[in-house]
């Protein structure tokens with residue numbers, strides 16, 4: 001029996017699913033098997049998607065009210081709900097994450113993203129300012145929101161559908177037409193999304209999907225297209241820098257969600273058990289492949305030894321398994337290539353003088369997972385703050401735990417980073433919580449929790465962690481051109 005040939009994932013352009021002659025393999029990180037072949041867009045294919053988006057703006061989509069667009073977004077959310085299990089299976093196949101995470105986080109948030117921005121856009125108000133004039137008649141100013149136009153969206157592999165829809169939903173809610181380029185590591189859920197959008201009756205060309213890699217491939221071609229009006233990107237800081245150069249000549253609007261080297265700080269007055277559980281979540285969720293993860297953990301000296309012992313026990317008890325296992329805590333990394341990067345830091349840490357408290361290598365299962373991209377969850381101590389493992393983003397299931405003595409010291413140490421995305425503080429002292437939180441130079445601070453998300457709040461980082469904010473009205477502001485109209489009365 002000839003083995004079934006792997007599926008071919010296609011682009012979605014101008015309302016049609018189209019293939020490219022060039023393809024790349026989509027490999028399962030759980031066991032290294034070939035999942036599908038994926039069409040790789042060349043420059044002409046990307047430009048055809050940009051042209052389709054431009055045409056869509058002068059079609060029925062451009063004439064729709066925000067209420068009609070809002071209804072379309074709810075239909076998309078309905079479509080994802082109707083195919084929920086397919087989306088879960090797609091995300092799990094591409095990334096190896098636990099099924100329970102894909103269900104409770106990734107796919108659930110994609111639905112919420114569409115519904116949130118459907119409602120926010122429909123309820124968005126505009127500004128009005130009455131002003132006096134010399135003749136006494138006065139003047140009225142009011143603002144109107146207009147779509148930016150054609151928006152390029154480039155998204156990463158770590159939370160594939162969550163992060164793709166975090167951009168697509170507000171962009172469509174604001175009346176734009178988009179070209180989305182998902183990561184080459186996670187093409188499947190984006191392809192399903194295109195099917196749902198097509199079935200929801202969104203006019204052809206409003207949403208376009210092109211597959212490919214970054215440099216010298218679809219990602220780069222999209223950033224270099226003269227036909228886009230704005231570019232929103234989530235990924236590594238150095239990629240963001242490259243993209244900024246690519247769009248600079250055209251002075252395109254950009255929104256960047258980039259890398260991080262986030263800290264968790266546990267004060268002596270923290271709820272100890274809550275802090276241990278919280279750091280386990282913030283350092284090991286999604287195998288540490290979340291931009292918000294705490295790779296730097298600082299614990300007050302008075303509870304340091306007790307805390308390290310507690311984390312060591314929890315890390316050694318983490319269940320690394322197949323995605324379908326109900327009680328699995330951790331899956332593989334996204335790819336063998338990324339695993340090589342993380343393992344290079346595992347080796348570097350030892351060279352830099354770290355004590356390996358837990359993990360530090362590759363688990364041996366004696367089954368198909370040995371062909372996957374698994375690593376051991378790892379804990380280090382003993383490194384100086386300026387060690388490369390304490391300054392560079394590793395993006396794996398690893399953290400370094402260091403002691404500190406006082407507030408001023410720890411605020412300075414946490415802020416001494418080229419990144420500035422997120423920080424988690426653990427303290428039961430309310431004054432300390434407010435006092436320290438506002439002095440940490442990041443975009444997002446959580447106190448006695450981590451990754452608790454209200455989608456109306458601003459999300460983004462400072463320094464190398466990003467440019468701009470998305471979330472709530474911040475997304476509406478980025479994905480719209482706001483014009484002021486002044487009427488002489």
Ligand SMILES: NC(=O)c1ccc[n+]([C@@H]2O[C@H](COP(=O)([O-])OP(=O)(O)OC[C@H]3O[C@@H](n4cnc5c(N)ncnc54)[C@H](O)[C@@H]3O)[C@@H](O)[C@H]2O)c1
Pocket residue numbers: 154155156157158159163181182183184212213214215216218219220221223234235236237239240242243256257258259260290291393395421461465466
């Ligand atoms: N701040 C945030 O909200 C946030 C969220 C998720 C991930 N991230 C960051 O993303 C990184 C992990 O994701 P990744 O490995 O996919 O990042 P990446 O930068 O390698 O790739 C991200 C996307 O950019 C594309 N790309 C790569 N090079 C490009 C180029 N030269 N021109 C155009 N497109 C290009 C890729 O194909 C992919 O679709 C980590 O650094 C993580 O911190 C940040």
Ligand SMILES: O=C/C=C/C=C(\O)C(=O)O
Pocket residue numbers: 158159163166289290291292453459
């Ligand atoms: O890996 C980074 C996670 C980003 C999460 C969000 O952008 C979000 O929750 O909206």
